[in-house]
Amino acid sequence: MSPIAEALARVRARITRAAMACSRDPSEIKLIAVSKTKPAEAVREAYEAGQRAFGENYAQELTHKASALADLADIEWHYIGHLQSNKAKHVAHAAHVVHTLDTPTVARELGKRAGSEGYGNAQRQLPVLVEVNVGAEPQKHGVSPGELEFLLDAVDRQPALKLRGLMTMPPPDLESARHAFMALVSLQTRHGGRNRLPDLSMGMSHDLEIAIACGATMVRVGSAIFGSR
Numbered sequence: 001m002s003p004i005a006e007a008l009a010r011v012r013a014r015i016t017r018a019a020m021a022c023s024r025d026p027s028e029i030k031l032i033a034v035s036k037t038k039p040a041e042a043v044r045e046a047y048e049a050g051q052r053a054f055g056e057n058y059a060q061e062l063t064h065k066a067s068a069l070a071d072l073a074d075i076e077w078h079y080i081g082h083l084q085s086n087k088a089k090h091v092a093h094a095a096h097v098v099h100t101l102d103t104p105t106v107a108r109e110l111g112k113r114a115g116s117e118g119y120g121n122a123q124r125q126l127p128v129l130v131e132v133n134v135g136a137e138p139q140k141h142g143v144s145p146g147e148l149e150f151l152l153d154a155v156d157r158q159p160a161l162k163l164r165g166l167m168t169m170p171p172p173d174l175e176s177a178r179h180a181f182m183a184l185v186s187l188q189t190r191h192g193g194r195n196r197l198p199d200l201s202m203g204m205s206h207d208l209e210i211a212i213a214c215g216a217t218m219v220r221v222g223s224a225i226f227g228s229r
């Protein structure tokens with residue numbers, strides 16, 4: 001096995017163990033392999049080991065890798081970086097899921113660009129998650145909890161976008177991360193529950209077990225698969 005295939009197997013085993021520990025079905029948890037700064041060959045190696053969903057943070061890097069790997073028909077690109085209006089066009093073109101919508105302006109722009117890409121009917125909408133700054137910390141991206149409902153409504157008004165859930169980037173220490181994950185779960189409950197917001201994107205290499213215990217349905221794992229950056 002290649003080092004990436006071995007690392008992937010270890011991460012999948014961690015996910016399974018964490019899910020079993022809290023009586024969840026491991027298949028409810030989607031692993032997104034975060035490939036930012038890593039070459040397209042590393043992504044291909046992970047793909048050959050069975051991985052399909054990949055996360056990228058930069059629009060240009062995403063566009064590059066998506067075209068370098070265009071022969072992998074069922075690869076799924078998740079945009080997990082900060083999203084600005086001027087990047088919405090490229091992201092709408094290359095991404096299959098966007099995790100980081102955080103303002104109504106960007107929701108409108110992404111909705112418009114996704115419309116130009118052919119999204120916008122019941123069969124085909126671009127799935128999006130809204131990034132929440134649960135602690136309303138200055139300097140952090142994400143909508144504050146107080147402005148969340150307004151933003152969710154703005155996403156709902158875009159025919160080309162499908163609201164799928166919430167995402168958060170927690171503080172690095174595990175106890176604060178747990179609080180942030182629990183806060184995201186309460187926001188999910190308060191704003192329509194799993195019907196309206198089925199997905200929770202939370203958990204990375206060092207805290208995925210805690211995120212899964214709290215209810216994550218998507219974990220974004222980079223360094224534990226591809227090595228340090």
Ligand SMILES: *Cc1c(COP(=O)(O)O)cnc(C)c1O
Pocket residue numbers: 034036057080081169204205206220221222223224
């Ligand atoms: C880089 C990144 C990750 C992956 O972090 P690791 O600690 O390498 O697992 C997850 N989510 C986002 C938003 C990131 O930018």
